[in-house]
Amino acid sequence: MASEKDTSPSGANSLWGGRFEAGPAEIMEKINASIDFDKILYGQDIQGSKAHCQMLIKQEIISAEDGEKILVGLDQVKEEIEAGNFTYDTALEDIHMHVESRLTEIIGDAAGRLHTARSRNDQVATDFKLWVRDASDQMDQALCGLQNALVTKAEQNAHVILPGFTHLQSAQPITFGHHLLAYFEMFTRDRDRLRDARERLNECPLGAAALAGTSFPIDRFQTAKSLNFRAPTANSLDSVSDRDFALEFLSVASICATHVSRLAEEIVIWSSAQFNFINLSDKFTTGSSIMPQKRNPDAAELCRAKAGRIIGALTSLLIVMKGLPLAYSKDMQEDKEATFDAANAFALCIAAMTGMVGDMTVNERAMKASTQNGFITATDLADWLVRVLGMPFRNAHHVTGSLVALAEKKGCDLDGLTLDEMQTVEAKITQDVFSVLTVESSVASRISFGGTAPEQVLAQVKAAKSRIK
Amino acid sequence: MASEKDTSPSGANSLWGGRFEAGPAEIMEKINASIDFDKILYGQDIQGSKAHCQMLIKQEIISAEDGEKILVGLDQVKEEIEAGNFTYDTALEDIHMHVESRLTEIIGDAAGRLHTARSRNDQVATDFKLWVRDASDQMDQALCGLQNALVTKAEQNAHVILPGFTHLQSAQPITFGHHLLAYFEMFTRDRDRLRDARERLNECPLGAAALAGTSFPIDRFQTAKSLNFRAPTANSLDSVSDRDFALEFLSVASICATHVSRLAEEIVIWSSAQFNFINLSDKFTTGSSIMPQKRNPDAAELCRAKAGRIIGALTSLLIVMKGLPLAYSKDMQEDKEATFDAANAFALCIAAMTGMVGDMTVNERAMKASTQNGFITATDLADWLVRVLGMPFRNAHHVTGSLVALAEKKGCDLDGLTLDEMQTVEAKITQDVFSVLTVESSVASRISFGGTAPEQVLAQVKAAKSRIK
Amino acid sequence: MASEKDTSPSGANSLWGGRFEAGPAEIMEKINASIDFDKILYGQDIQGSKAHCQMLIKQEIISAEDGEKILVGLDQVKEEIEAGNFTYDTALEDIHMHVESRLTEIIGDAAGRLHTARSRNDQVATDFKLWVRDASDQMDQALCGLQNALVTKAEQNAHVILPGFTHLQSAQPITFGHHLLAYFEMFTRDRDRLRDARERLNECPLGAAALAGTSFPIDRFQTAKSLNFRAPTANSLDSVSDRDFALEFLSVASICATHVSRLAEEIVIWSSAQFNFINLSDKFTTGSSIMPQKRNPDAAELCRAKAGRIIGALTSLLIVMKGLPLAYSKDMQEDKEATFDAANAFALCIAAMTGMVGDMTVNERAMKASTQNGFITATDLADWLVRVLGMPFRNAHHVTGSLVALAEKKGCDLDGLTLDEMQTVEAKITQDVFSVLTVESSVASRISFGGTAPEQVLAQVKAAKSRIK
């Protein structure tokens, strides 16, 4: 078989065409090398190597002189990478070998002492954990921004009334602020999950070496501390075979993505001409040169779709890890792309959603108008019958049903019935009943803890502000 | 269309045949009713109703007399269900209506007061949360049992040596106790996740009513407290539209299932005649009447496979929840079967795995024999060169490679080389090198924190015992 | 450990409580036995056994006398099962052992000859394939019913105009018949897929025995023929380790389920008060005793949700099969529940969707009214500029944009502009332009093959009728 490099243009053909002519060496290099994606770990890799080097010096496993050369050299490698003056080569497989190889060029033989008492197995586990920890922290901040946007919008709309839906059918009137705060709760749980996951991953695998630990007198507690880990991991085999931290990050992202997708779906529906509850500006929509009034909610649709991508990444990594014998198998190299891609999608979603929440204009009038049918205060009537007339709830339901049927026949809403008409169904009804039949009275009455009444919403807003941190 | 009941025998044909003759009423009843699976919530449903009733009494929303009737009646319903004297009927759709309907038969009109200030939406959320909370607690206990089995076995096998694998190729010698403790770490993280999830779900949705809260003067803090929830949920819309608690339970179960599947895979491989590292007894294998020596590790294989089922359940519920507008949509009725089925599979896996860990006989001799090839102490040799001769690690690697090549050529293991032979490769090597070439000395030397040395393993066992709770 | 049967009531507690007290024997029995779900294979099992027995007789591997006893006995077992006079016992593990055990009770020693030249491995593969083949055939018929419902409804609504949406924003007017026929195309592809899958699975594994074939002079072609298989499978190892047929069935069901979910989503949106495009009757909605006008589209929501369940089943089985060494592993026992459950969900969805399509009332007026804003004929205007004035399309786009902006400013739709006003933008526009600005003329003009014009739709309906088979 020929082993010439595939030189066809990018595109499907090069991908496939290359296959038939490529010799084994190339296929192996292509399937095996990870530098194309793991190069983004360069910062974490150098951070970890410096911590390891400092520990080796302190434990007198390497000399202070060699150690110093290594530390200075690593800084230089980092600068070169960040300056864009760094050459990547798939023959060097991964970021770890790239860094070490360049270090050797810079400082010579001393570079060969850096890998004492460690292995690529614990090194990559450490690098990847550091990356996921960083991503978690940044995700947490991003969600904090989204919470702030929601709370601000909720406060502004604490009194705005719209239909509360079940089955996309009007059920009871609610306030828009209250609706937005439901998402505040979801994202609060997401942030809690992120923090728990971060706390759990925060043990340092460095020093587990290949899988068995090492005979060098290393101090894993020091390395852990200097990398801001809570402690070293307790079992060296587990240290190199564990990818729970990526799985848990992807789980948290997947659940959060379902929340984002629900809000995105609502934004799409609310933006339709038929609902017309909100308008998004040009900032988060795309138009059409031919229909300038058109505001396609592309960003919301993409946020909705990204849930598929993120859940796909979780599924993918769960499948990869299923049934793998200890300690390290090359299958685990599939951990990174799924995680990087999902984190990227997740970041875009939260940023776009934060923008859209701030950007949306609320059509208060259209929302209110949508409550003006569907006997949306029927539950309020039933509750009045229970509260004032002392009926059992099930009986009150039945009476309300008859009154709704009467109104439907007459072609009016419940408050369009006269007292006389009502009394034909239930003689004890009094004029007082009309006080509960407006949507304003309905929402105002729901002051139970967590309820939709504006005063409750404002209390929830206040509490939310103090809960955001 | 005819609407006769499908009376064909069970099996594929009845399932399908019924479809064509069934009238809409039956199709609707079949797709809509949940009683077939939600009846297992009866305990939680009655528990929740009693708490709600007690609160209604205390808040004087219903009379003490009616309340007492309801409480007594609910107890009777529970007894009837547990005694098996209860009739289910798909026309009554779900467990909530079954309980209320029977309560009405027993106590009459007062039963109609129980549903005051609540709705099926907050009721089912409460019931299901209570169920998931119970399942989490029981899962936690089950995992505790598995941890104990692992620690016990690890202690017994702290000195047993076997090859530590990467890529299923021998890498370095390790101890079997150490290997088992890697799983202890995984299950510790799983239990931590379970507890975090439990803490997070522990807010009570009862009192959210349909979605907007209620105008009745309920006390949600009391209900929450009497059901052992930390607090009431803060937003009524979120309360009825949230299924995070099930998603998180399934995420935790999925990650744990990958751990179980890894151990199961190892048990299958270890049980093969070619490895022969362990034997399972008849208790957890199936035999064959024709090959009585055969011990098929069926239980391990099923444990491995259940990961697919549990991950499938997680995927399924994530898909169901994706893009659902607030507050309640009937799609959410798909939450229960996935969760119940996964919890059941999970329980079986943990129970079977606990049994297998205790049941396995360790073939110490075969394990040790497996280390006697593959130059498994090559890393020890390299480390000796670094430690004693002060070589840079990368150079030591190179020298070791040459020594291995020499041994391979001679057809012996590393300790089969003479000192003279070694010195042809590296003149500074001394007799002392032979002290690190046995598997016993190798494992004994790896005393870094979390390492495989028997003394470290015993320290880890001790720590593990105090960490189990 | 005690080994008493778990006698606690059904529910979470029995599930879990049983675990701790159960001895290994019970755990093993619980995780290992499949009779609870594979009993629905009884028909296929007996069908396969009869075919096998007839071949054994013909090949003189067993005597005609013994063979006759077996055939008669198998019929009796089938009758007992169908009459409900059959005792199941988890100690007998699966349906195959149940049938053989009962056969032995009925006919004695001759029953022991039935298993000559076969094994449970080829037997279960055959049974399960027969079941999937039956399910495919029934699914195909069900989809045929749904196609008929769609075509009938499309023909009735070939002239009904509604907005065609992209991004849930009005784009161009279309006809409702045309919209429904889009689903006809999807289900046509689904049926094609089902048939291809059926053709592919239609090879008979019986005679592969445990995995290696057999030394008895069997005739696999005869068995295949008598079970209506195209041919025997070509490799005995593959025969017992293959579950492609279930995976492909689940893939087809998953893709079809996304189609169902899309139509379900549209039904939910169309049924909202804000869209009001259709009404579902009581038959496929649930109401509320308190809001009798409410028609919750529960059946549509459940159809939408079942996609999650079916995709979950596919994911689950793909995971189970991933990485299994040949030939048979017990993991494969997880194949059936996923497939049975998905087939059941699939059947319910198609039946309910067929019912809903027939049941829906089309609100022609509301659909039409929804087209009366949004400059929905802007593309028609641009096309007129290209066709009549010979403008390049991109220029025509630009002119149309200016005209829409003018109309928006004036507060009218495009046909509300005067010719003079139009000519201020583009002088060459003539009176003829108004002929393309109504929604009626717009849809009527789209007569390209597959277009939305009523005449095209009727042609498509005619073609569809001839394509349904």
Next chain:
Amino acid sequence: MASEKDTSPSGANSLWGGRFEAGPAEIMEKINASIDFDKILYGQDIQGSKAHCQMLIKQEIISAEDGEKILVGLDQVKEEIEAGNFTYDTALEDIHMHVESRLTEIIGDAAGRLHTARSRNDQVATDFKLWVRDASDQMDQALCGLQNALVTKAEQNAHVILPGFTHLQSAQPITFGHHLLAYFEMFTRDRDRLRDARERLNECPLGAAALAGTSFPIDRFQTAKSLNFRAPTANSLDSVSDRDFALEFLSVASICATHVSRLAEEIVIWSSAQFNFINLSDKFTTGSSIMPQKRNPDAAELCRAKAGRIIGALTSLLIVMKGLPLAYSKDMQEDKEATFDAANAFALCIAAMTGMVGDMTVNERAMKASTQNGFITATDLADWLVRVLGMPFRNAHHVTGSLVALAEKKGCDLDGLTLDEMQTVEAKITQDVFSVLTVESSVASRISFGGTAPEQVLAQVKAAKSRIK
């Protein structure tokens, strides 16, 4: 908010850091633009545009002169892209706009006529279909190569005996050629599926325009023909909203990936020192500078893992499509990356697996040695009892069990028992029984169609060669 471009270095920080400072415009551009991944469609896009242009000329919708300019211009754009002289700009969103924009620069206003009677919706559907069709064809060829490798290796190893496993326990002796041919069958089904999928997707969406068809007198049959599609699609809404072809491609790839993962798992197990059934050369393994004898089967492990990635892609796109209303939603932009990535992973797997099958060295001696325990011919003994002594199979099983127990007690294999010893269990046994107790006689006897006998395997090889096309 500031709207400065994110200028931080690549890596996690830039990803996240950019978010907070980025203005809405940038977030929207980032989430909305597809040019980064859809640029690989350039070939298909230009191919489709040329076919569309030729049809417009023939139908006299545009002039021959303009048409000619467009055709020449498109060829120039293609050349520029392939020469690497093409500038990409996310402001131009996607490949379609890039091509048209560059075309306008080259040929001026005539370029604006190309988009007559089409829209981006039908254009992208056409481009993507063409890509998937190409990928299917190339995949089919790649699988053909793998089949050839398997058949060649099978022919060479038709007589090599190894244990056939169930549950990774020895069951019956088989031949290695037979084992490899099991995979031939799997990949044959995969290719069948690919071809069915290709045939099904082979309808041309071009001319569906935005969603409703067009009023221009286009000839969709001509366009379809010139792009080698069987026919135009029958419904314009379906044409732009359908992504079945990608879903089906991913389903086929997922099922095939499970086959690859099974063979990969076997290669990993066979390569272990404990099995030692095969050796992979350096070409498809990675070594270690310190343990030169080590051959880590990285390529096999990566092939096993890619199943996770491909299944994840399928799951992801199924989720994206679930519940999308017609016709086009931006969610559908998520279709491409999943498909491209899975196709890439798939191609790598098949190439690597083809290489490994050819590369492996078969350790005939070790395979045979592995059959020398475990009473692997017990079934042959039982079959002899049935065939020669006329025992019912179940009785023969019982007798065999007793003989195995006897041999186990004596510490020998079955052929180590004397005739006298055998007759203590069953008096009628004769010397002839020993003729069936060797593994050679065992495999030679299994001549049933598809069985493991070398002569059968060679017949299967012959048939396989004629089936490969």
